[in-house]
Each structure stands twice: as C-alpha cells, then as structure tokens.
Amino acid sequence: MAVHAHPDDESSKGAATTARYAAEGVDVLVVTCTGGERGDVLNPHYGPAPAGGEEMAAVRREEMAAAAAALGVRQHWLGFVDSGLPEGDPLPPLPDGCFALVPLEEASAPLVELVRDFRPHVVTTYDPSGGYPHPDHVMCHRVAVEAFAAAGDPERYRDRGAPWTPLKLYYNHGFSLARMRTVHDAIVAAGGESPFSDWIDSRQAREVPERPVTTRVECADYFPQRDAALRSHATQIDPEGWFFAVPREVELAQWRTEEFELAESRVPTTLPEDDLFAGIRGTEAAR
Incomplete structure (x- = not known):
C-alpha cells in the first residue's frame, strides 16, 4: 500500500x-x-x-x-x-x-x-x-x-x-541529494546541461539533512511505466520539463534504483535491503 x-x-x-x-x-x-x-x-x-x-x-x-x-x-x-x-x-x-x-x-x-x-x-x-x-x-x-x-x-x-x-x-x-549529485556529475561530464544545478546549490545552502537510505529497489526496467504515469498527469507534468530533462541513457547507467x-x-530483516518484502517473503507472517 x-x-x-x-x-x-x-x-x-x-x-x-x-x-x-x-x-x-x-x-x-x-x-x-x-x-x-x-x-x-x-x-x-x-x-x-x-x-x-x-x-x-x-x-x-x-x-x-x-x-x-x-x-x-x-x-x-x-x-x-x-x-x-x-x-x-x-x-x-x-x-x-x-x-x-x-x-x-x-x-x-x-x-x-x-x-x-x-x-x-x-x-x-x-x-x-x-x-x-x-x-x-x-x-x-x-x-x-x-x-x-x-x-x-x-x-x-x-x-x-x-x-x-x-x-x-x-x-x-525520491529526490535524494546523492542521486541528484551522481546524475548531475554524469550529465556535466558528458558535456550536457544538468537540471539539478540550482536544486543542489539550494539544498546545500539550506543545509537540508539527508535521511538514511536503507533499501534500494532495482527497478530500471520499469522506468518507461513510471514515465507513462507521469505523462498521464497532464495538468501537472510538462512532457518537456524537469522530470524528463535527465537523458534516460544517463539514468540507466548511473541510477537504476x-x-x-x-x-x-515488525519482522527481522538485515540492512541494507534490496526488497521491500525482505524478511516477509516465505514467512508465516506473510501467509
């Protein structure tokens, strides 16, 4: 849910x-x-x-x-x-x-x-x-x-x-500073213009604390579904705007999770995880 x-x-x-x-x-x-x-x-x-x-x-x-x-x-x-x-x-x-x-x-x-x-x-x-x-x-x-x-x-x-x-x-x-920096650096290294420059500067200036990441879910194969869902919200999402400014080949190479x-x-689990259902799959609690 x-x-x-x-x-x-x-x-x-x-x-x-x-x-x-x-x-x-x-x-x-x-x-x-x-x-x-x-x-x-x-x-x-x-x-x-x-x-x-x-x-x-x-x-x-x-x-x-x-x-x-x-x-x-x-x-x-x-x-x-x-x-x-x-x-x-x-x-x-x-x-x-x-x-x-x-x-x-x-x-x-x-x-x-x-x-x-x-x-x-x-x-x-x-x-x-x-x-x-x-x-x-x-x-x-x-x-x-x-x-x-x-x-x-x-x-x-x-x-x-x-x-x-x-x-x-x-x-x-969804918008961690680590992700933005990684993608930003890759775009700049390839000679492109990063959409994250101002955002990174703003986050650093405001000293926004980074919360801990415990779980990284591999989901790059489903980026097309994500993009289709974003475009469905036509009042909110510009198909030529910020959400689509990162070249997809850069995203696939740099950040697939x-x-x-x-x-x-409420179940035992070991961090870091790669699955939201870690500790649940196959257990009596899941059944």
Missing part, C-alpha cells in the same frame, strides 16, 4: 517500484488522500485551465486513472479536500475543511479501515517532513503512521473492521 497526498505523487515517488511489484504479481494499492482540487496547472503546454475546484478534481481523477493503468496498480481515494500550498510572508491560514486541518483520528479512520480491508504487508509514505513542506504531505505522513500503528489494535477504531497488522513501514526517498528508508519493521 503506497499512501500519497495528491494525484501525481504516486508517479513521482516510488512509481517504478510499484510498477515492478505489480508486474511480479504483488497486489499493489495506491491510496490518494486528496483530490488535488487546489492544484495549479503546472504544464505550460496544457491549454486552458479547468474552471474551479470541482472541474479540476474531475480532470485529476481521469489523470489518476490513466496513471494507475500505466503502473498496473489499483487506486483508492480517501476523499479529503486538497489544502493547497500556502504562499506569502506571513503564510495565510489554510482553508476551512481542508485535509491538513482534519483532526488526526478523523483523518486516519478511513485509512485504518482500508488497511484492515486490503491487508497490506508493506506500507510506504513520506518522512515526517512530508518530503517537502506541503501541509498535505505532512498530514499524509501523520495519517499513514497512525494507521500503521493502530490498524492491528482491536481496541482502536473499533468500528472500522477486523484488525490487521502490517509488517513494514517505509518512507520514500529507487530508495526507501525503513521506518519500522
């Missing part, structure tokens, strides 16, 4: 890994917490923007369905309202009723129910920072961690189905 904040996050964070596991016969469910109603059109080639939140939500539902099909996964909407990304100094208050303002237990209850129904062995989501400071990403982390902790407890969320205890919780590490941080495991 991969828990994400908005439609398109599942395609930019761990997408090739989910496509690989789905192709290998793993039942993969992407959970999308919000409808992305307050997202802007970020693709300059898209054309006229959808008029209003309801129309944007409808467009993004269609995009999400196409992305899920490209990855070969199932997908479920939790049904919360996008909080938007506040901008300004000072930051404006978040809109009433948005996902980030929902009390934690209320926001977590539908995910606990879904965990108990789907019964995943592995859950992935964002680290405590949200990966970047969008209020929905931070809330997504809080909700996923709460559901992971509570779904197996029969005394909690008692009206939300029979208890189920997932075994491992991971945080996505996606990275994760094992946040909690």
Whole structure:
C-alpha cells in the first residue's frame, strides 16, 4: 500500500517500484488522500485551465486513472479536500475543511479501515517532513503512521473492521541529494546541461539533512511505466520539463534504483535491503 497526498505523487515517488511489484504479481494499492482540487496547472503546454475546484478534481481523477493503468496498480481515494500550498510572508491560514486541518483520528479512520480491508504487508509514505513542506504531505505522513500503528489494535477504531497488522513501514526517498549529485556529475561530464544545478546549490545552502537510505529497489526496467504515469498527469507534468530533462541513457547507467528508508519493521530483516518484502517473503507472517 503506497499512501500519497495528491494525484501525481504516486508517479513521482516510488512509481517504478510499484510498477515492478505489480508486474511480479504483488497486489499493489495506491491510496490518494486528496483530490488535488487546489492544484495549479503546472504544464505550460496544457491549454486552458479547468474552471474551479470541482472541474479540476474531475480532470485529476481521469489523470489518476490513466496513471494507475500505466503502473498496473489499483487506486483508492480517501476523499479529503486538497489544502493547497500556502504562499506569502506571513503564510495565510489554510482553508476551512481542508485535509491538513482534519483532526488526526478523523483523518486516519478511513485509512485504518482500508488497511484492515486490503491487508497490506508493506506500507510506504513520506518522512515526517512530508518530503517537502506541503501541509498535505505532512498530514499524509501523520495519517499513514497512525494507521500503521493502530490498524492491528482491536481496541482502536473499533468500528472500522477486523484488525490487521502490517509488517513494514517505509518512507520514500525520491529526490535524494546523492542521486541528484551522481546524475548531475554524469550529465556535466558528458558535456550536457544538468537540471539539478540550482536544486543542489539550494539544498546545500539550506543545509537540508539527508535521511538514511536503507533499501534500494532495482527497478530500471520499469522506468518507461513510471514515465507513462507521469505523462498521464497532464495538468501537472510538462512532457518537456524537469522530470524528463535527465537523458534516460544517463539514468540507466548511473541510477537504476529507487530508495526507501525503513521506518519500522515488525519482522527481522538485515540492512541494507534490496526488497521491500525482505524478511516477509516465505514467512508465516506473510501467509
């Protein structure tokens, strides 16, 4: 179960890994917490923007369905309202009723129910920072961690189905500084222009700490599925933009994995790992 904040996050964070596991016969469910109603059109080639939140939500539902099909996964909407990304100094208050303002237990209850129904062995989501400071990403982390902790407890969320205890919780590490530096150096060495120059400088200037990577999943064979899923989100992803600025031959030569941080495991495992199901496959817990 991969828990994400908005439609398109599942395609930019761990997408090739989910496509690989789905192709290998793993039942993969992407959970999308919000409808992305307050997202802007970020693709300059898209054309006229959808008029209003309801129309944007409808467009993004269609995009999400196409992305899920490209990855070969199932997908479920939790049904919360996008909080938007506040901008300004000072930051404006978040809109009433948005996902980030929902009390934690209320926001977590539908995910606990879904965990108990789907019964995943592995859950992935964002680290405590949200990966970047969008209020929905931070809330997504809080909700996923709460559901992971509570779904197996029969005394909690008692009206939300029979208890189920997932075994491992991971945080996505889609934009690690190590990855950006490696790819950046390879592009520059080949005489190309790296899309990561400003980002690396910004990360270093802000002294953003690197979180530990425990698990690297080989998934280069599924980069085409990842790219197809990204292009499905036409309101958000410019097919000539940043996500596609790294030559694929450089990516295949330099960085063939996606990275994760094992946040909690209820089964014995040995680090580093190359499989999110390490310690689970073939065990009684898995059966």
